[in-house]
Amino acid sequence: MFRVFTILADMITYRLLGLEPGSHLTESVHFFVEDSAKIFFLLVTIIFFVALVRSFFPPERTRKFLENKNLFVAHVLAALLGVVTPFCTCSACPLFIGFVEAGIPLGVTFSFLISSPMVNEVALVLLFGLFGWYIAAIYLITGLLVAIFAGMVIGWLNMEPYVADYVWEIRMGQAEIPDMTWQERLEYAKSYVKDILSKIWPYVLGGIAIGALVHGYVPQDFLLRYAGPDNPFAVPVAVILGVPLYSNAAGVIPIVQALMAKGLPLGTTLAFMMAVTALSFPEMVILSQVLKRELIITFVAIVSISIIIVGYVFNFLV
Numbered sequence: 001m002f003r004v005f006t007i008l009a010d011m012i013t014y015r016l017l018g019l020e021p022g023s024h025l026t027e028s029v030h031f032f033v034e035d036s037a038k039i040f041f042l043l044v045t046i047i048f049f050v051a052l053v054r055s056f057f058p059p060e061r062t063r064k065f066l067e068n069k070n071l072f073v074a075h076v077l078a079a080l081l082g083v084v085t086p087f088c089t090c091s092a093c094p095l096f097i098g099f100v101e102a103g104i105p106l107g108v109t110f111s112f113l114i115s116s117p118m119v120n121e122v123a124l125v126l127l128f129g130l131f132g133w134y135i136a137a138i139y140l141i142t143g144l145l146v147a148i149f150a151g152m153v154i155g156w157l158n159m160e161p162y163v164a165d166y167v168w169e170i171r172m173g174q175a176e177i178p179d180m181t182w183q184e185r186l187e188y189a190k191s192y193v194k195d196i197l198s199k200i201w202p203y204v205l206g207g208i209a210i211g212a213l214v215h216g217y218v219p220q221d222f223l224l225r226y227a228g229p230d231n232p233f234a235v236p237v238a239v240i241l242g243v244p245l246y247s248n249a250a251g252v253i254p255i256v257q258a259l260m261a262k263g264l265p266l267g268t269t270l271a272f273m274m275a276v277t278a279l280s281f282p283e284m285v286i287l288s289q290v291l292k293r294e295l296i297i298t299f300v301a302i303v304s305i306s307i308i309i310v311g312y313v314f315n316f317l318v
Contacts, residue, residue: 009034028216035208035254042129051189055180074108079147082115107155111147118278119143146306153302162295211254234268235311239304242275252276271311
């Protein structure tokens with residue numbers, strides 16, 4: 001199926017642009033063209049169908065679903081719901097306030113907030129399309145485990161006092177959840193595709209461009225020297241490098257693809273991707289509007305340690 005994108009990249013790179021095979025520039029351009037076409041095709045197709053699923057799970061219904069559940073079950077359900085429900089940095093504050101106001105425990109809320117950006121359906125589909133079901137399944141399972149574990153630890157620490165005081169005073173009310181016709185769901189899906197692509201396309205192209213530069217210009221020995229299997233600190237370094245980056249999963253996957261092609265170990269690569277998607281600096285800035293410094297530091301520390309453990313485990317096993 002994806003052979004057509006390779007053919008398209010060959011035509012543009014070699015025939016249209018007239019680049020000579022084998023050069024660094026040619027390899028980078030070919031990578032950029034092929035991955036741009038492939039990833040945007042996957043994004044449009046998958047976001048449309050995912051939007052149909054999401055039309056059955058608005059945030060208010062999600063909150064109601066998590067209310068009054070057994071605590072462990074609630075953590076698991078919250079992490080699973082994070083995969084198929086909308087979450088981004090711009091919606092962090094209202095969702096957080098809504099979940100807390102609904103009586104959902106703080107730790108359960110964090111299980112949702114961690115899994116939603118890190119283990120979203122777009123990332124899984126792109127991982128499946130680019131790397132196969134094995135790596136996609138590994139990422140799904142480990143991402144959910146990180147979300148559940150981190151949320152449970154935050155819950156055990158009883159950090160409710162470190163939520164901004166005004167959050168506890170807000171009353172969102174019980175909004176009505178109108179049913180939608182299939183025509184309305186289809187219109188919603190088309191609108192959702194346009195809305196999401198309008199927000200993420202610069203990050204996707206930026207991620208592909210960085211991946212293309214890595215693929216074409218960065219020597220394999222350079223990457224393996226600092227993040228290869230012989231470096232015992234490769235995983236923490238990958239996490240530290242990933243935190244300041246601002247990208248969603250769709251934008252970071254092309255970088256991941258290029259790094260793995262250079263020989264970066266699977267665990268180190270997964271740790272880098274998780275850090276970028278679950279611990280982005282802009283997300284921390286927005287969450288600082290509803291969380292006090294102590295809780296944000298605890299959140300970053302727990303998630304970072306969990307991700308590092310995942311990286312080391314998979315580097316050991318694979």
